Amino acid sequence: MKKGEQIFRLHKDTITSICWAAHGTQIVTASLDATAIIWNAESAEPLSALKGHSKGIYSVDWSRDGNFVATASTDCSTRLWDVGSGLELHSYAPDVRSIVWSTSFTPDGVGLLAGYADGKARLWNVEEGHMLQALEGHTSWVVACKCSPVDSNRFATASKDGSAMIWDASSSKGTCIASRAPLTCLDWSPDGNCIVTGSKDCRIRIWDTRMLGEQVNSCKLKSELRPLPYEVLSCSWSPFGQYIATTCADELVRVYDADAGLNIHKFRGHQGTVTCSQWAPNGLYLASGSSDKSAKLWDIENMQLEEDASPTAVESGGAKGGTAFSSECKADLFNRNNYACSDALGKGREGVEAMEKDCQGSGVKEDSETSSVDYIVDEDGTRVVVLDEDLDLLEDTRVSSRRSSFSFSRGEKSVDMLEDFRLLLGNSDRYGSRSFGRVTLHSFSDKSCTWLCKERGNIEMDRGVAHCTITADSSRIAATCKDKSIWILRRTGTVSYTTETRLQSLQIMPTCFAFSNSKSGQMGASGHADGKVIFWDLEEGKKEFTLEEHQASVSCVSFSPPNPGMRMMLTASFDCTCIVWDLATRRPAWRFEDHSSYIRSAVWSPCGGYIVTASSDNSAKVYSSGRGDHKGTFLGHGCTIYVACWSPCSGHLATAGRDGTIRVWPRAQPTSGLQLRGHRSEVRSLAWSPAEDLLLSGSWDGKVMFWNPKTGSLLHSAQIHAGAVKYLGFLERGQSFMSASLDSSIRFFEISSVASEEGFKKKCEGALSQSKKMKEELAMLVQCKSMSPSKASLVLQIAESVVENAHEAIEALGPSLADETAGGVGEGLDQALDGLSLALQFLRRLR
Incomplete structure (x- = not known):
């Protein structure tokens, strides 16, 4: 068989699970069309259809002796089928109705493990049909369960609650392995020493289970592979332990070197999301199922090393620090979809961490004399401009990107609102997000509109x-x-x-x-x-x-x-x-x-x-x-x-x-x-x-x-x-x-x-006209009141600064009035004029 040569088409809906017979000549597929089909792996001919479920099947497994197939369905039942005749032998269902997401035979063929939506895994006696054990420990759906390939009394379960558990059937006790996101799949290594888990946060983790015993929660994170582009849907360990096959919400089957953590090959050919994969018992072929309603076989001998394969496994000693990204990956995260996401929201005492943590600043240490301190971080994370609530400049400094906290005293130099908005928006690309004080401003535009979006509050x-x-x-x-x-x-x-x-x-x-x-x-x-x-x-x-x-x-x-x-x-x-x-x-x-x-x-x-x-x-x-x-x-x-x-x-x-x-x-x-x-x-x-x-x-x-x-x-x-x-x-x-x-x-x-460039231009011109009138009124007020020369000069200085900045804004924008810079300047003009109005109110009270 050649790569992708065998295609299995008969299902009427998404194939959700696939499994090989131990002898390697047959495979079984399960589908949302409520049927499971047994195929000849060599000729891709259907041998029998297993019909009886009333709703979609999500998991299928083959007993090691090759005589039985088990299916798990959203009709709340697990069913046992005779491979030779295609007849249903048993239906396993607990007293409480609950959707069954997964099923797995024990190596000795005596037990059948099933994972349920009520958070329990149940072990059934295959021949007699009664329940042997109920394994309780998860708080949400058990989405995957697997019996150890070498020990019929050892099981692994994975749950939507973000935990995996290793169970000992003799004691019904489980050891919990915590994850950061809901789990979606798991599989045992062929020697039974490790498990691999996949999760909704797109990560694949390998856990060493040999430390289990009397110590609780002692399972060690062995390695973490590079995140997939979408949530992990399935993971399968090859029979000799050297490879791990994974699928996610795209059209590829990815093969990793289990020891080195390298993504060594991607199989392409499906026309829909690849939902499942499993290795042939001889390790030479890989079977996959997809939402395109087909299953395919891939020849492993034809694999070639991918050019983009890179060593990205994180050893357990360094896993605590999070994922390390290359500079190219950081650039992709920072500029994805042509927008630049600069910087950070000031929140008091935590300090500024210049673009080191997912492009977010962490704050400025407040000085005892300052009631409110905010900051702006530029795109390279090395310049920090610190303002108080009145927009007085506290500090404008170049800092080391490794420095994590700053302390500033109140300065006497003032800076106007409009100039700060230029700092915020002057370096933005087509799309921009900028932090101004404790409010994040998102500005973006298309041909007809310029949008401004500000965060106004949150509830924890x-x-x-x-x-x-x-x-x-x-x-x-x-x-x-x-x-x-x-x-x-x-x-x-x-x-x-x-x-x-x-x-x-x-x-x-x-x-x-x-x-x-x-x-x-x-x-x-x-x-x-x-x-x-x-x-x-x-x-x-x-x-x-x-x-x-x-x-x-x-x-x-x-x-x-x-x-x-x-x-x-x-x-x-x-x-x-x-x-x-x-x-x-x-x-x-x-x-x-x-x-x-x-x-x-x-x-x-x-x-x-x-x-x-x-x-x-x-x-x-x-x-x-x-x-x-x-x-x-x-x-x-x-x-x-x-x-x-x-x-x-x-x-x-x-x-x-x-x-x-x-x-x-x-x-x-x-x-x-x-x-x-x-x-x-x-x-x-x-x-x-x-x-x-x-x-x-x-x-x-x-x-x-x-x-x-x-x-x-x-x-x-x-x-x-x-x-x-x-x-x-x-x-x-x-x-x-x-x-x-x-x-x-x-x-x-x-x-x-x-609404449009013309509308924005009128808005800016209106603001300019308004600021001129305010300046004239200020001048009249100053002339008719007995004010000290220094105070009168300061008031006029403020008014003139606003008008000059408004002029500069209109001239600088020119034909590009509809971009995000224009939106920011317009917002700045509005706020500058608001400040000027307050000054006028103050002067009027002096009459």
């Missing part, structure tokens, strides 16, 4: 924010957190909120929340990991009633738009169903069961006439809310779609998923869509501006991108959070937006735009 929660929502009038915010609590926040200012209620003592993790569509927002509903939906009286903080129909975690709750005579609610779940509830009777009015995998989100159209669902079966579907009719299916992502979002007025639909792309479907037509590319990790949130001139997207790596939804052009990208952006939403009137993240923060931004 106790634990990561899993879901967030806001009332129609922006008066309340609800946030569901990882500590099993729901926070209700009440607005106290334009973009400031304070805690009103905290719904605690919830036994099951809340996964989502929705306010009723009354303006008061006095009622709400929360979805939970056990499939329940709870209604709340928010004024009293009490439960009203509970709806129990779903069989798995509720992913979405949404009330219908406020229409006369229409009181409906929408819920979606990982049980692959979406239910429309009649709230008058508290019974399901419609039930949609067309998806073959769990539903990630479900949203009403603005008018309430339609519903869109997004699913892990790689599709989004639109239904009529009145009759429950299926109106259309949207395909194109080729992988999980996490979110779908209607535009406010025009009926356009935006979808985003694991592949890092966004698609805009005009008039919600599934035949054509505009594809927006730019994210390097999965997109988890979307938000349309009320005017539909901006589309915001948030991704797993904490970035928010600003798009022109009509042209598909990327306007700006900003690293707003340190964790996944789980929610984006515009506040009332669209002048501000908020973002919520797993980094435990909710941030608020004010956003404004200038």
Whole structure:
């Protein structure tokens, strides 16, 4: 067989798992089409189809004697099949219904291990079908489980909670290996001494398990390979231990040298996301499955060393310091998508770390005589300009990039606002983000608009924010957190909120929340990991009633738009169903069961006439809310779609998923869509501006991108959070937006735009005219009041400085009025004039 020669095509949906028989002549593939197929590996001919599951299969394994195949499905069952006849022999299901994500035979063939969405791994007796053990220790889904290849009493499990555990069956005790992000896959080394894990933060880590024993949590991080471009979907150790094959959310299969940490080869050929891979028992071939519905075999002997292979493994002794990037990698992170992200936000005592930590400054040590100290760091990180709250210059110095803290005394030299904005924006490229004081200014433009976006505040929660929502009038915010609590926040200012209620003592993790569509927002509903939906009286903080129909975690709750005579609610779940509830009777009015995998989100159209669902079966579907009719299916992502979002007025639909792309479907037509590319990790949130001139997207790596939804052009990208952006939403009137993240923060931004170059020019000219009038009024006031010559001179000096700077701004901008520099100067003029107005008020009080 030659590289990529054998192609296996018969499945009708994404292939999710693949496994070789021990004799190496057959493979089995599992798919979201709810079937598993056994193939002749040499001829690629199907031998038998294993049918019986009602929903998608996510894992398949072959017993070592070659007689049995096990499958795990989202229909909450694990099934055992006879290879010779293709008949189902057993179905294993616990008393509590829970989705099964993974399964693995013990080497002796006596036991079958399965990982469940309730956080448990269960060991079943293969022949008799009863449960032998329940392994409890994880707090979220067990997404992968593997039995040791050399010991039938030793297991490894990986969970969405970010931990892997090594279990001893004789004691039912597990040793935890902590990761920084949710895990997605694992595999044992062939000698049983190590495990390899993959995670959502795109990292592959190798752990030495030989230190396990009486010491708890003593598993050693052996090495960490260079991060993949997207989250890791599968990892497989070759049978002789020299290679590790990995797949992520792209079309490649990557092979690493396990000892050196080198990416030695990439197999190309799939037309969709490669979801799984496994080595042949002889180590000569590698099998892979994809969202393009095909499986392929690759000849390892034809591998050639990739030119871009580089030694990037980090030994455990240096892993604590984080990932070391080459200068080329730093430049890529710094200038990606043609924007420069300079610098840093001053936060008091932490000091300035000049571009050493992900291009972020860390602060300036405050002097005892200074009530507020802010700073600006230039692009090379060696110049620090320090200002107080009145924009008096405290220090302008060249510093060593290794110096981490500074102390300044108050100076007497003053500097005007406009000049500081030139410092901020003078070196920016097409897109720019600059920190001014404690407020970060993002400025960006296209041919028609110049946008200014400022951070105006943030709220720090106790634990990561899993879901967030806001009332129609922006008066309340609800946030569901990882500590099993729901926070209700009440607005106290334009973009400031304070805690009103905290719904605690919830036994099951809340996964989502929705306010009723009354303006008061006095009622709400929360979805939970056990499939329940709870209604709340928010004024009293009490439960009203509970709806129990779903069989798995509720992913979405949404009330219908406020229409006369229409009181409906929408819920979606990982049980692959979406239910429309009649709230008058508290019974399901419609039930949609067309998806073959769990539903990630479900949203009403603005008018309430339609519903869109997004699913892990790689599709989004639109239904009529009145009759429950299926109106259309949207395909194109080729992988999980996490979110779908209607535009406010025009009926356009935006979808985003694991592949890092966004698609805009005009008039919600599934035949054509505009594809927006730019994210390097999965997109988890979307938000349309009320005017539909901006589309915001948030991704797993904490970035928010600003798009022109009509042209598909990327306007700006900003690293707003340190964790996944789980929610984006515009506040009332669209002048501000908020973002919520797993980094435990909710941030608020004010956003404004200038419609055109001509409009901006008029704005600058108006500011210039206004400043001239202010100067004249100041001169009159000075003449008619008995002021000391020195004070009068100072007042006139201020006025003249403002006017001169305004003149210079207009002349310097010339034909480039629409770029981000113009936006910054315009903002500077506005603030300078505000300061001058305060001076006028002071002088008027002297009359």
